[in-house]
Amino acid sequence: MCCESDQPSLTQAGHRRGQIQLLAALSAIVLVWCGLLPALGRTTVLRQRIAFLEARGVNPSAKFFTEQEAGWRNAAEVERQLQEHPQAFWALPWRHR
Amino acid sequence: MSQQSRQVSDDSLAMIAAGLMLAVSLCCTALGSTGGGGAAEAAASAWQNPLSALLKLPKSWESNPFAEVSGWLPGVVGSQLLLGAALVVGMLICRVRTGEFLLPFLKVFLLSVLAYVLAEQKVVKYYGLEYALWALLIGLLISNTVGLSGRLRPAVRTELYMKTGLVLLGAEVLFGKLLALGLPGICVSWVVTPVVLIVTFWFGQRVLKIESAALNMVISADMSVCGVSAAIATAAACRAKKEELTAAVGISLAFTVLMMVVMPPLIQLMGLGPVVGGAWVGGTIDSTGAVGAAGAMLGAEAEKVAVTIKMIQNMLIGVVAFGVAVYWVTYVERTEGTRPDISEIWRRFPRFILGFLGASVLISLLYENLSDGAGFVKAVVDGGTKTMRSWCFCLAFVSIGLETDLRTLSRFLRGGKPLVLYVCGQALNLLLSLLMSLLMFEVVFPEAADVLRK
Incomplete structure (x- = not known):
């Protein structure tokens, strides 16, 4: 990130227009987040899917495996299986034929 | 301040601030726990991090964002205080003026809280x-309507927040996990991922002739490795422009949603088993969270394989960031016809990568060697560093938005070449990942697939 961005140069008149635009955008955000999205979330399909993922400890917006309980849980489970059956994961089949 | 010295200053600051936060989390876990092993072995883990009560992110909500605000607000304030303190201490050590930073920092942090609340719906x-998306949009909304106030500018420090977050992310990169799925995991993640990354980058440079090599690299990495976190790491390693990172993140998030919805029914339609299907999902969908969600839709076995494959790809971030940084200072930024010597490479090398790798090595050693190392590391990460890293990245994306002009951003997407690059790279990724998953779990290691199905 070596270069600076050009900033939007706002004149005095444009500033008032900008304030109105910002206010309109914020109102839209409130409307969508507090009205539309909760209504969508109450539909049977979405409510069930969200509950299913929450019960499994899956966070669909996780950026890294540590951000979801399912990441730690599955890692531990696979680690256990790998320790119990190392041959299955490491031994090439033609080596022990 | 010259660009070179500003970069060194940001790198040093990031390493000091992140190092402090990591040290605090390690000490709190070590001192605040009963310790691993002994009588406490019966418990799931004896390691506790007292910081977890003091550092929090906003909780998810359904219809009222303020419903459980009392549960997380004190933790958010605690996070702000710790991050602010760590950055100020770093600035004092680096002899950077702190007076102008604190008040604007509080305001930028507030914007980050708003972004997080939106994301948690x-x-x-x-x-x-x-x-990341909402942080960008909030920043863009402000900078492109009322403009970025001069009073806010001292705290709009994209690189500082990003590098601090990346050094903290190093504490979540456990090298031992690279072998988590044995040889099949190595082949699906270690072989396919770098091949797709290199071929996509080559395709972008030679066939599409994308003007910016950095944009090409960031898109190639976020598509082949693990989405936004890989994009952040490579963007910092190759010094991509803010607009380039924004474009790459936008494309990646759009395709992540699409693939998360489309892949599970497609896998069922194709009749792939849960292990191959899970490996395919894990190897191709960019975002770690979306991999978990798509895998869970296919069942517990598929989820386990998908999440594990993605976890191995997560671990590749360090290797990829280091490789990209070395490649960039050695080949991309060199003067025409000359080959930089070691001292020149070292002068240009982004030092924060060393902090990232150092944190990773330290935590990996603790994970492998401590009694109940897994419990200790989980307490350190879950209780402290993960939360602080998330705030750093959120602040970075708010800062990017605040510094970005939408008209400039559209320049980077003109002609649709970045989109074509992503689609072609992802097509190759889908094909190679499917072939490798079939080869590994159906032909070479069918016993591993049987074990994973248990």
């Missing part, structure tokens, strides 16, 4: 639309 979260 349950429907938004379900579709994997993570905070």
Whole structure:
């Protein structure tokens, strides 16, 4: 990130227009987040899917495996299986034929 | 301050601030726990991090964002205080003036809190639309309507927040996990991922002739490795422009949602088993969270394989960031016809990568060697560093938005070449990952697939 961005140069008149635009955008955000999205979330399909993922400890917006309980849980489970059956994961089949 | 010295200053600051936060989390876990092993072995883990009560992110909500605000607000204030303190201490050590930083920092942090609250709405979260997107949009909204106030500018420090977050992310990169799925995991993640990354980058440079090599690299890495976190790491390693990172993140998030919805039914339609299907999902969908969601839709076995494959790809971030940084200072930034010597490479090398790798090595050693190392590391990460890293990245994306002009951003997407690059790279990724998953789990290691199905 070596270069600076050009900033939007706002004149005095444009500033008032900008304030109105910002206010309109914020109102839209409130409307969508507090009205539309909760209504969508109450539909049977979405409510069930969200509950299913929450019960499994899956966070669909996780950026890294540590951000979801399912990441730690599955890692531990696979680690256990790998320790119990190392041959299955490491031994090439033609080596022990 | 010259660009070179500003970069060194940001790198040093980031390493000091992140190092302090990591040290605090390690000490709190070590001192605040009963310790691993002994009589406490019966418990799931004896390691506790007292910081977890003091550092929090906003909780997910359904219809009223303020419903459980008392549960997380004190933790958010605690996070702000710790991050602010760590950055100020770093600035004092680096002899950077702190007076102008603190008040604007509080305001930028407030914008980050707003972005996080938007991202935690349950429907938004379900579709994997993570905070990076909302942080960018909030920043863009402000900078492109009322403009970035001069009073806010001292705290709009994209590189500082990003590098601090990346050094903290190093504490979540456990090298031992690279072998988590044995040889099949190595082949699906270690072989396919770098091949796709290199071929996509080559395709972008030679066939599409994308003007910016950095944009090409960031898109190639976020598509082949693990989405936004890989994009952040490579963007910092190759010094991509803010607009380039924004474009790459936008494309990646759009395709992540699409693939998360489309892949599970497609896998069922194709009749792939849960292990091959899970490996395919894990190897191709960019975002870690979306991989978990798509895998869970296919069943517990598929989820386990998908999440593990993605976890191995997560671990590749360090290797990829280091490789990209070395490649950039050695080949891309060199003067025409000359080959830089070691001292020149070292002068240009982004030092924060060393902090990232150092944190990773330290935590990996603790994970492998401590009694109940897994419990200790989980307490350190879950209780402290993960939360602080998330705030750093959120602040970075708010800062990017605040510094970005939408008209400039559209320049980077003109001609649709970045989109074509992503689609072609992802097509190759889908094909190679499917072939390798079939080869590994159906032909070479069918016993591993049987074990994973248990």
